[in-house]
Amino acid sequence: MVSEKSNSKKYNICLVSPDPSISRTTEQVVQELGDDLRCNVIIIDGNVKTAVRHVKPYVEKGIDAIISRGGTAIALTRAYPQLPVIAIQIEATDILKAIQGIPDGTKIGFISYSEVIYQYQALAELLGVHKITFFRLFHLGDEDTVIEQYVRDAWKQGIEVLIGSIHVREYAKKYNLRFVFLESGKGAVLRAIREAASAILVRWQDREEFKLISNIVDYTFTGTAVFDKRGMLQKWNPAFASMFAGEPGTDWKVRIPIIFSSSRLQKILNGSVPGGGEILRTEERDYAVTWQPVWEGAQLVRAIAFVQPVEQVQSYAQSIRKKQHGEGLIAYYTLDDIIGKSLAIRQVKREILKYAGTHSNVLITGESGTGKEMIAQAIHNLSQCSKGPFVAINCGAFTESLLESELFGYEEGTFTGAKKGGKAGVFELADGGTLFLDEIGDMPYILQNRLLRVLQEKAVMRVGGSKVIPVNVRIIAATNQELEKAIEEKKFRLDLYYRLDVLRIRVPALRERDGDISLLARIFLANLNKEYGRNKEFDKDVLHYLTTLPWPGNIRQLNNIVERMVLLSEGRIITMNDAAEALELGHNPEKGASKKIDTEQIEGLLSEGKSYAEIAELLGVSRSTLWRYRRKKK
Template sequence: MAEIAFIAPYEDLAHVARQVSQELGLELDIYVARMEEGVKAAQEAARKGCQVVVSRGVTAWLIQQSGLDLPVVDVPIGGYDILRAYYQAKQFGGPIGIVDIPDVIQGLESLENILGETFIKYTLKDQGEDIRRGIQAVKEAGAEVVIGKIAMAKEARNFGLNSVIITSGKETVYQALKEAQRVLQVRQQEKRRSEQLKAILDFTYDGILALDEEGRITVFNPVAEKLSGWRAEEAIGRPVTEVIPEGKFHLLLQTGKPELGEILEIGNTRVVANMVPIVVDGRTVGVVTTFQNISSFQNLEHKVRRMLSGRGHVAKYTFQDILGQSPALLEAVCLAKEYAATNSTVLIYGETGTGKEMFAHALHLASPRRQGPFVAVNCAALPENLLESELFGYVEGAFTGARKGGKPGLFELAHRGTIFLDEIGEMSPRLQARVLRVLEEGEIMRLGDDRVIPVDVRVIAATHRDLKAMVREQAFREDLYYRINVLNLTLPPLRERGTDILLLAQHFLEEFCRSLKRPVARLTPEACRELLLYPWPGNIRELRNTMERLALRCHGGEIGAKEILQALELETGKKMKENGGTEKDEGGSQPIKSSSCSGHVFLTAQVKKVERGLIERVLWETGGNKAEAARRLGISRTTLWRKLKKG
């Protein structure tokens, strides 16, 4: 279906339209119909997708009056068209009359001057009953021949007058079709702009509402529908005070002053609104308001904060990543999962290397804040001034070397998420006071600034120190201690996790062997025994480092006790030499002596003590099942019985 339809009142005009459309390379649908039939033809063309209608005379006028929502281009009557009709009319003799619209009548003066003849003219006020009056008037004025369009010529014959139809020539059809092309182009541009505007209104995150100068709604987009509970078709045309009585949009029609950042109630929702008057020639003729749900605004602000920081703080570990089956560990995981569902502050106790940060990651990812950021900071790793600027941020010029434009702090970056304060016991009393304010007031102030910034963060703190003893010694603020110790979680040291040691050892060994593209080595029963006997003062971190050494140094398919002792020597040997050949571990175990043979031999008493403790722990884990305990320990039941008897 062509986008331009030509409704020709007579066949000759249709023929001319075909010729001109071919010369222009224009796709054109041509109908031959006049008056009411022409209106029907135009309506049919519109149903098929036509965008512009071209017609002539009364038929064009009737199409315009029919309410068809399409532009109608009228084929004009040009000077050449009238001149042709004039010479045909002269063949009938007598004075010549012409009945037509003002545009045609006014254009006759120059033609009369050229021809030296005056026409008897009648200007139509409409193209209905007035045609009859016009023909009667020119007849009474002495006209014997009438020239005009088809309707005028037909009426002239009814009055007994000769008539000549003013036909449209190629020039005027060409002019009309060029105009139709221009109208089509403009219409397409307007349609594109309209669709763009509709897309903006429909898919923007903002509610948009516009008023006319009487305070009636003219624009009401889907977000406005959702927030107000009104449908657009019901709201448009109504006074805004009827649709959103809580708002004060209409007041701008009187004041003419914009109001930005206003907090309003729309339905049951609090929104931030920007209201701007539309002023034309000094007169307020309308109001445009945009508004957004405050919670959406806060979410967007948070995303912008994270994006601008360029750091993308995210948690990496879940509870599924925490390996182990010992009762002590399972109890800690179970308790941590319960804590994750709350928003309360958690204090994690545990020796160095027990996995406090991993638990913090898992707590965050199991919490309602999982979609927010997870920001971790080690309070012992930075000097006081640097830690303060990292936690709270600073404004430009706050101190020498401050970044241009300032910098947001970690509390800001953790907004709507979790901040993990590792080794909080190492924080200075002054910083403890600032952290306490964040917990109590939910706000921070950047260094060098006087502006308060609200933050919504959950705090997870961790320490290997006895904070309660530090409070007694006035080394840690009592008020902060009770603030962070709402929920507490104690992680078991590795030496208390039994065969979890072997599970973790094998896991780390496989991980490092794969990364080195080597076959995964197997731990012998003797190697497992040495791993279980060792007290692991550095806990999981030390075990991981040991397995990395073994993966690098061992090329065979099996790792025995000798390799385990050699790997452990790298860490313990140096300490023993520094202590004159003895070492006391962090757990308070007895001194260890170095041997010239292996460089790492436990004293007999120490071996017996550790061995006895290990056997008792495994028996407890197996519910007193000696066969299972012996299997786990890698010894026979006879050997187990003998050791218990020696006990």
């Protein structure tokens, strides 16, 4: 029998009835409640052996839930785990109702799946009803082997009437025992329908959440793939497919185990390594892969890969660094950016490595233009607080009042023009990172006392405020002054000096860095060629000449001079004439040089095959002097 009662098209429930009485009861419930059920209830016949086959067409049409009873419900649950299967519960009152029509003194037995018999026994004790004397319970799959045995046992014990499920009926008939089917009342059927409706709503909500998650995964630019315990690809999103699709018409999924064979996938799946990141190299490009193992209880069942092209990750990182750099909160120089092979600069790099492993304050001394901030940034990037901010402030670039508000911040309304909501000072901005105090020797004396207090208390109070704000900041200070002399002149506090000068790095002047001038000049030239799209080269005389200059402006001055040469020189080779122009010395880089050149002697040495460098050394003049002689002769 198949019948459909349409109350609403919101969702569809298929009720599989193992007995006509359940069908009748369900039809009554549907008719009585009508639209209040807000669902379509489709009633079909089926028992534990036939239900799975009978319900299949409705499952294929897309029903939302199944209702049945006893063993039939259990069989359907196993066959269709993707759907909610609700069992109509037998209640103790259903058993009492079944025995009402049985005359007193009749020997009654109970054989069924339902363990509700325990409820009946408790109720019977309470009501003083003790009509059932024989009980047997069985489980799904045991029907063919135990039911006849139970019925035969009941017959041997003189049982006259058996109450039970549909499976007991045929065996009761075989032994000439009266059988009463254990019916389900309207309340039990209604509760099953309500429970099915609730399960459907929960399932729909889960489905919507799954759709949302699927949309997030499908529309993200990060390739996402799930690998099973064997390392085989299970699921993937479009971004992952586009990364490894290969040539059109090829089965790209076949390539995945080969591509990922060099990754840490198998080690993750066998539990020898945790998740984490790695670089996966393929013939086409390199990928950054982040692995996430998936556990069910104590068992590792699969692994998820999140994949991005390396150049994409680098682009993101560069964008973030640019944004942070624009806010002045990042250190972009590392130890590798400090270029030089001289003993002096190698000593500095050793000190950087040593000091980066501590959290102590560092004082960097050296002439202007020697690269003190670059060293401070290198220390920060090698330290434990490298992931924190790097904030730099020039203590000599502000008036006393402005420097105070920049250092410590201020509260709203502190002074005319104060920012609404106040402003955080550099100590707050640098919390968890490094604060670089450049030109510390130029800090006004009155502010030095307040700075000392902040360093001692590791807390700051904004200008105009009353709240103490804890800060965890490493201080790196720099100066081009002789602080000892400033202390004698009462321009710098001795106690602050001791607080800052825990570790010290003296940066050598460029003229003290033997062999580094020509190296730096060539590197600056290469960078400027790239920046301006040029292909300039130094004449060897120019490089030698640069090493003879005192460079009071140090590296900054050298970089500026090289840039000027690149921009002002007309030929591909930067000559001594270009050097003279860049150095603003006219055509005489050795302005004031008076040593007279012996022309005949020079010609004689040239005829012997001597180079200009050798001639200059023999005559005791510079190569630039000989260069002018050669230019004039030409």
